[in-house]
Amino acid sequence: MTAQASRPAAALSEAALRDQTIFRTLLRGLSFPGRVVPLPALAQAPEPLCPALSGLMLGLLDQDAGLWLSPGLDCSPVRAFLIHRASVRFVTTPREAAIAAIGDPADLPGLDDFHPGEPACPERSTTVLLRVPALTGGPAIALRGPGIETSAVLAPRGLSAGFWGEWARNHARYPLGIDLIMTDGIGLAGLPRSVGQE
Known part of the structure; x- marks a missing residue:
C-alpha cells in the first residue's frame, strides 16, 4: 500500500482519537458539575457551527441518536459535515432528540420541550x-448534588432570566429530566439533571 493510499485511514484514526478524547472530557464535566473543564484541540467546522459544538456532537453521536439542530445551526453545510463525519439521524423537533445542539442561548427552547426520559428508561432523555458567550462573568449560581463535595459555583453568560427557574423544575423531575453541557468554545461545564441550586 502506498503512503498516499494510507492517508485517509490515518486521518480517520486521528478523528476517532479526537472524538474519544472529547467524550472523556465531556464525562469529566458531567462527573464534576459546575467545574469548567478545558477542551482539547478541536478540528475546524463549517460556519455557523463552532468547533466546540462540533466536537461534542461527534463525541456523542451514533446511528441511533436522533440529532436536533437549533434553527441557527440547521443549514446544508453543517448537515453535510456531520453526515460525512458520523452516522447521524436528524430529527425535526426537540422532543424527538437524543442530542440537541444550540448555537446561541437565544435559540434555546424551553427545557420542557426536550424529552425527559421515561420512568423505565430515564437515560432516553435529551442531552442538550x-x-x-462565556462560562464566567455571568450571574453566579451555587450548585449542589452528586459530584459536588461541598459547593460549586457556575456563572455562565448569556442565559435567559428564566433559565435557572426552568432548571429547578428540570432537577425536581429527577431521575427524569435533561442533561445540559455548556461550552464557550474553550471549555465545557456539565449540568446533569441530578444537580440543583443551593
Missing part, C-alpha cells in the same frame, strides 16, 4: 449541548 449549548454554546454560550
